Amino acid sequence: MKSLVAAALLLLATPAFAEVKKGDHFVELDAKSATGKSFHLKDMAGKWVLFTFGASWCAPCHKELPAWDKVAPKFKGKVLFVSVNINNNEKEGKEFMDSLKLKHVFPVFMPDENSPAMKAYDPDKMPSTFVIDPKGTLQIVQYGYDKGDEDKLATALDSLVK
């Protein structure tokens, strides 16, 4: 009986999330830049935007973000590359972003635990990368990162952006 109660409670406590998927309209982020300015995807309308959720505790993110940083110049003027750091400890997040010394990926910060937007994106696999077109439609949704993924993504972007 005790187990049944516990199981029922677990089900009740498990939040239900509807993950965004390719073809969906983007869900606005509630992120801020390093200087405290609000960052809104809607303000990027008219451009392709690649944004990737990452955190210092996510080992693959340490490789993924520098990889995007190498790819980004190829799409200068066409695609904005944004890193959405979800460290709950913003200081850790900022230190992590600093340590990567990125030149072409713009960092914004959106602590996981206080973010309604995270419920929509629900990137339960990290890192997770989303690309929206100039009209705000999600065109690429990619979970995880493996060496060489940046080349595949660049090819995909090339075909979309041209």
Add this chain to the structure above:
Amino acid sequence: MMFLAPTIVFVGIAGNHHEVVEKQLAPVFEKAGVQELVIPMPDLGQLARHTDASKDIVKKLHVDGVISGALITAGGQKTFRIVIYDGNGNMRSLDETPLAGKKLTGGDLEVLAINLTDEVGDLGKGKKPAGGPRAEALADVEIDPPKKAPPAIPAPPARKAVVRDDEEAPPGMPAAKKSGKSAPKAELATPAFADTPASETEHEAAPKETADASAVSMDEIEAMTGGGDGATIDGGSSTATAPAPESTLHLHVGGGFAVIGRVFTPPMALNGFTSTPVGGEQFAADVAPTARTSLDVMAERTLSMTTTLATGTASTVVSRWEINGGYALAGHDGGTRLVANLGLGHRAFSMESTDPSRSPDNEYNYVLLGARLAQPLGDKVTLRGEVELEPVFGGADGMQMTLGPSTRWGLDVGAALEYKLAAHFVARGAFDYQRFSWSWDAAGARAAGGASDSYPSGSVAVRTEF
């Protein structure tokens, strides 16, 4: 003082299909003296991914150690992550073991058992004396979890760092073990997960900026992500960062076919010149060292042009070159682009003839002062327009002998339509009209009304972009 055996609790495994692994681990936990404890799923998610909330969650359990797990799926491969905390909420280890199907192999179970025995032994060294709130807290959590106040915003489920088998943990990260057999225990001894008080770190000393209510603009992002040499985007310092000038070099080179005409209307009895447009060649290139700045050169000349005179046919050439520096006043981040430009140019008309009735040669060295506008029309088409004032400062004056020194200045208007053919190729069709006006202060009635020298032209060209 009486001491109890260390209380190490296993709080469950986040992720789908965790029952199989939990069942496999049950005897291992039993043998290691680990108790099972049910906690709310959001808390389990926080523990499994070691968030900032982990510490408080562990502390509220008032135990000597907490073991949490998660099942991660990446590229079709399921991996079991096990995260162990001490009683103070400090993470002791994080291991990841690939599953065979939906379960751990016998070997992996053995390694986990060894690791757990070690961990439990280590955690036990810090066990707490009997008494205190531990028993009560355990009872509260296990029997009546709903009384725990739910968070204002439900915590998201566990986020899994997808670690693939061929990856090495980067510097500053704990080694996420791929196979328990090769590394029985991955100890956490790096600052990445360390619970260092904020005040003890260098970063805390950095000046803070008051949060700005305004939003980040596309302009700022493009400027900051230009990636100048040595310039990195400031993600950590809270001081305001001036947008770094973009420095990625862009180069366009193109060539094409032009048709060039001329209409020269001199005063008095001098002979004018009117030609139908004739074919010519055109070359243009520009380089944009930053998002705002550009330098472009162009040159054109007629290919085969002749003029019929009383004494025969004379070979004739109309040519022009220009070098222009531009600075984007607006639109350097995309959209409508307005560029102010300043440059030098040279226009020449020459005829190989000594016929006294011929129209005079003329040459203009001029300064360009103008503006250019570029308006994207969709993804592939761009409409361009330009207007330039062109004061003439030199060049052979074919009417000086007759009318004396003149004042000359030009006006140039142009429009172009560009179409992106492919990733690096743009087709361009353009029309240009350049007109030079002459006036003479000292020539009196002989030069009343001045003179004009016009060069209409059209061109089609293909440009490559790098």
